[in-house]
Amino acid sequence: DLYSNENKDLPEELTEKYTLTRVLGRGACGEVRLAFAKGSCEKFACKIVSKKKFSVGGNTPISMASQVMGEVKILKALKHPCIIKIEEVIDTKDVLYIVLELVDGGELFDRVVSVNQFSEPVAKLLFYQMVSAIKYLHDQNITHRDLKPENILLCGENNETLVKVTDFGLSKFVDGGSLMKTFCGTPTYLAPEILVTAGSGTYTKAIDNWSLGVILFILLSGYPPFSDERKDMDLPKQIMGGHYDFPKKYWDNISEQAIDLIKKLMTTDPKKRITINDAIQHPWFKDDEMKTKANKLMYPQADGMVPPILVWLLYTLLTNEFYCSEKIAE
Ligand SMILES: COc1ccc(CNC(=O)c2ccc3nccnc3c2)cc1
Numbered sequence: 001d002l003y004s005n006e007n008k009d010l011p012e013e014l015t016e017k018y019t020l021t022r023v024l025g026r027g028a029c030g031e032v033r034l035a036f037a038k039g040s041c042e043k044f045a046c047k048i049v050s051k052k053k054f055s056v057g058g059n060t061p062i063s064m065a066s067q068v069m070g071e072v073k074i075l076k077a078l079k080h081p082c083i084i085k086i087e088e089v090i091d092t093k094d095v096l097y098i099v100l101e102l103v104d105g106g107e108l109f110d111r112v113v114s115v116n117q118f119s120e121p122v123a124k125l126l127f128y129q130m131v132s133a134i135k136y137l138h139d140q141n142i143t144h145r146d147l148k149p150e151n152i153l154l155c156g157e158n159n160e161t162l163v164k165v166t167d168f169g170l171s172k173f174v175d176g177g178s179l180m181k182t183f184c185g186t187p188t189y190l191a192p193e194i195l196v197t198a199g200s201g202t203y204t205k206a207i208d209n210w211s212l213g214v215i216l217f218i219l220l221s222g223y224p225p226f227s228d229e230r231k232d233m234d235l236p237k238q239i240m241g242g243h244y245d246f247p248k249k250y251w252d253n254i255s256e257q258a259i260d261l262i263k264k265l266m267t268t269d270p271k272k273r274i275t276i277n278d279a280i281q282h283p284w285f286k287d288d289e290m291k292t293k294a295n296k297l298m299y300p301q302a303d304g305m306v307p308p309i310l311v312w313l314l315y316t317l318l319t320n321e322f323y324c325s326e327k328i329a330e
Pocket residue numbers: 024025032034043045084100101102103104105106107153166
């Protein structure tokens with residue numbers, strides 16, 4: 001078939017279980033292909049990550065592979081409704097194949113482009129799920145390091161849908177330290193401290209919070225806070241100096257609280273930047289209607305459940321009732 005030749009140079013371990021077909025997305029360190037499980041025909045996404053051949057920072061390829069597998073083991077253990085599930089990982093000499101649950105709605109990046117910007121209630125519902133996912137990662141002492149709309153997936157075609165964060169934690173292990181990856185893309189979402197220290201700074205969780213701020217800015221306005229179109233100042237300088245603003249033309253009907261949260265996330269000094277725990281407590285999220293919707297999306301099985309106390313009460317009443325009627329009959 002069309003793909004058989006491409007499936008030829010894939011490892012037997014993979015092709016005996018999956019048929020890989022079209023490309024779904026391309027990242028800096030590989031591509032994502034649509035995969036069908038043989039037999040069940042269940043759909044998956046297979047991320048194909050090429051490992052750098054040379055060893056960086058003294059870790060020989062072997063140790064890198066074991067590091068990668070160690071990292072993957074941690075990621076496989078993660079369990080959160082807004083964090084993508086890893087089905088399995090097939091590690092070969094040069095390439096890593098990560099079989100992931102397939103997310104039908106595609107990337108947030110494409111959705112933002114198509115809707116231009118989200119209404120504030122929709123942006124809040126989507127962003128609250130992202131913050132919940134990153135809080136879960138940070139609580140496990142995992143830093144995502146590469147948060148951007150391309151790594152945020154949407155489960156449904158409508159905008160009020162479940163969000164899945166993907167592509168976390170791996171970057172620092174697969175391409176031999178994310179330094180190269182960090183400086184090969186446009187730094188749109190990159191925290192200033194990474195640019196200020198030219199990458200020699202310590203990667204802390206705070207870098208994720210900065211990236212979340214940039215994402216929220218884009219969700220609400222439809223355009224990025226920093227851009228290389230500016231003539232007077234180049235992109236790194238705009239980021240390091242925190243030179244962004246909220247022109248009335250785009251921000252006039254956005255709430256003060258949303259803008260306040262963006263400012264707290266996009267604080268250039270990482271020590272002064274809001275933490276994820278404080279972000280999830282921010283007044284902008286004090287919105288029961290949004291929280292109810294978010295919880296229904298994240299924990300659908302909880303919805304419509306009869307509270308256990310009621311089940312017990314019903315059971316007791318029924319068994320007593322039955323018991324009594326038997327006694328009366330006697
Ligand atoms: C034919 O079935 C399909 C249905 C929906 C889509 C849209 N999804 C995607 O394009 C997509 C992209 C990257 C991903 N990364 C990890 C997990 N899932 C992903 C899904 C792609 C294929």
